[in-house]
Amino acid sequence: AQSVAQPEDQVNVAEGNPLTVKCTYSVSGNPYLFWYVQYPNRGLQFLLKYITGDNLVKGSYGFEAEFNKSQTSFHLKKPSALVSDSALYFCAVRASNTPLVFGKGTRLSVIA
Amino acid sequence: DVKVTQSSRYLVKRTGEKVFLECVQDMDHENMFWYRQDPGLGLRLIYFSYDVKMKEKGDIPEGYSVSREKKERFSLILESASTNQTSMYLCASSLLGDEQFFGPGTRLTVL
Numbered sequence: 001a002q003s004v005a006q007p008e009d010q011v012n013v014a015e016g017n018p019l020t021v022k023c024t025y026s027v028s029g030n031p032y033l034f035w036y037v038q039y040p041n042r043g044l045q046f047l048l049k050y051i052t053g054d055n056l057v058k059g060s061y062g063f064e065a066e067f068n069k070s071q072t073s074f075h076l077k078k079p080s081a082l083v084s085d086s087a088l089y090f091c092a093v094r095a096s097n098t099p100l101v102f103g104k105g106t107r108l109s110v111i112a
Numbered sequence: 113d114v115k116v117t118q119s120s121r122y123l124v125k126r127t128g129e130k131v132f133l134e135c136v137q138d139m140d141h142e143n144m145f146w147y148r149q150d151p152g153l154g155l156r157l158i159y160f161s162y163d164v165k166m167k168e169k170g171d172i173p174e175g176y177s178v179s180r181e182k183k184e185r186f187s188l189i190l191e192s193a194s195t196n197q198t199s200m201y202l203c204a205s206s207l208l209g210d211e212q213f214f215g216p217g218t219r220l221t222v223l
Contacts (some may be wrong), residue, residue, distance in 0.1 A: 044212075046212070102155040
């Protein structure tokens with residue numbers, strides 16, 4: 001069975017500083033990894049995914065994530081945080097032909 | 113752009129009522145999903161469907177059923193609503209193996 005851990009419930013960062021939201025996973029076989037963002041009272045929006053290929057994946061709104069197979073991690077990063085990045089972020093994983101399993105979410109707060 | 117719509121943004125029902133939550137997608141996606149979202153628990157999969165008239169149980173199917181009579185529509189049914197089903201319900205759709213697109217959610221309160 002697959003699982004996802006987001007070890008931080010909350011991440012606070014100053015505007016303009018780099019941000020990292022952590023994610024580790026467990027899955028049998030090759031992982032399919034995703035990041036989603038949720039703004040208040042909205043559904044989830046897709047940010048980026050890793051299926052295969054380059055370990056550094058670039059996505060929407062300047063976000064990127066690095067796949068690290070040995071550490072089973074897929075941390076979300078952005079070089080310079082904006083106040084508008086404040087939201088709830090979800091990491092998700094699946095094996096082939098299985099539904100996504102989501103982490104519990106990390107609330108990012110960017111302070112001006 | 114893919115659009116996933118849900119029939120209501122907010123819904124208030126009484127204990128014991130039968131509740132229907134409707135989800136429609138406009139991109140001919142094979143896969144559709146129903147999740148509930150609760151603080152501190154993330155998203156939990158209730159049911160999913162890979163094709164018309166097909167359904168699979170997710171992690172928490174108890175107290176719920178689903179219907180998929182048409183490819184674009186996936187309905188979640190609470191046969192007899194209970195207070196512990198108060199939650200945010202999210203519908204999603206995807207092509208086979210691809211990322212999921214989510215609807216705006218329905219916040220259901222059961223009194």
